[in-house]
Amino acid sequence: MTDVKPLSAPVAPGGTIGILGGGQLGRMLAMAAARLGLKAHIYSDIDDAPAFQVCDAHTVAKFDDAAALTKFASVCDAVTYEFENVPAAAAAVLSKAKPTNPNARALAITQDRFDEKTFVASLGLKTADFAQASTEKEVVEAFDRSAKDRLIIKTRRLGYDGKGQATVRSGEEAIRAFKEFHEVPSILESFVPFEFEASVVAVRSASGEFAAYDPAENVHENHILARSIVPARLSAKQVEEAKSIAKKIADALDYVGVLGVELFVTKDALLVNEIAPRVHNSGHWTIEACICSQFENHIRAVAGWPLGSTLRHSDAVMENLIGEDAAGWKTLAAKGGALHLYGKSEIRAGRKMGHVTYLKPLSK
Secondary structure, three states: OOOOOOOOOOOOOOOEEEEEOOOHHHHHHHHHHHHOOOEEEEEEOOOOOHHHHHOOEEEEOOOOOHHHHHHHHHOOOEEEEOOOOOOHHHHHHHHHHOOEOOOHHHHHHHOOHHHHHHHHHHOOOOOOOEEEEOOHHHHHHHHHHHOOOOEEEEEOOOOOOOOOEEEEOOHHHHHHHHHHOOOOOEEEEEOOOOOEEEEEEEEEOOOOOEEEOOOEEEEEEOOEEEEEEEOOOOOHHHHHHHHHHHHHHHHHOOOOEEEEEEEEEOOOOEEEEEEEOOOOHHHOOHHHHEOOOHHHHHHHHHOOOOOOOOOEOEEEEEEEEEHHHHHHHHHHHOOOOEEEEOOOOOOOOOOEEEEEEEEEEOOO
16 A cells, blocks of 8 residues: 555654544553553444443444545544454555554455465465365365365455354365355365464564564364463473564564464464454453553554563463353452453353453462
């Protein structure tokens, strides 16, 4: 994208950070901005977005409403996002009006699983074997070419929390899944027999300053993150490798802000699974267990401030509250953890309603 407006000076206290998206990540970003004396203006297409409860101002409009986006940008000093599937046209409008990060290239690459895997592989980083599958013929040929008895087929765009993906064990199963996805462009990946999943949350400034949090070990249930545990079962060498992977990705994207890199940990290697160009669910523990949380560091980066320390002062376990889990808020509040409820008006199955983080002294 051309004609992108740069940040000429740091956003001073009292300034306004525009946040596209009003979910729990936008909510926690707004709260972090307030801690630094900055205001948050939330833009969402949902009337009762949870982030509206904690921000200085909000706009309700569609993400393809160029006039509303322009008006929104006019009252902000810098703009960022809480989700990666920002329409390209919206990113273009915002980027031309005010400094907007993460940049359009990072969004474009991470919105498409095939482009993302291709980009990661181009950096010399390890991923699962993959092939594009945009037609029935490509699906069958990719499955046969893999010579594997189990593959994962995923839509190239818009999948999350296990949506838009399926495990297949034959070309016929792959075609059936492809049709269930309405034959949208997809990707076939080899199944990775990982020992566990991990993620590293990192932050980069416009000047290239980089910092990373200790990697978390992640446990998923029904394809949704259930808990993150820090420290992860990684050797000191693997911890440094994970942080190095994140740095290589962030530098190559000229990235500004926080990003999450999801990893498969095998006996022999760390494989990049996905990149999230935003603050990450597996980094929520940083609010209580680190000097500066991922949310504050993201605000610092997009506002042009120096980055804060990513030092971890406690071990932590973060547990997501999914659906009816949040109905037990009174019991959870009495257990001694740090309870976060996202202010969502309705409990629904599979919906992230909050999280709770438990701390203990650093392990030796």
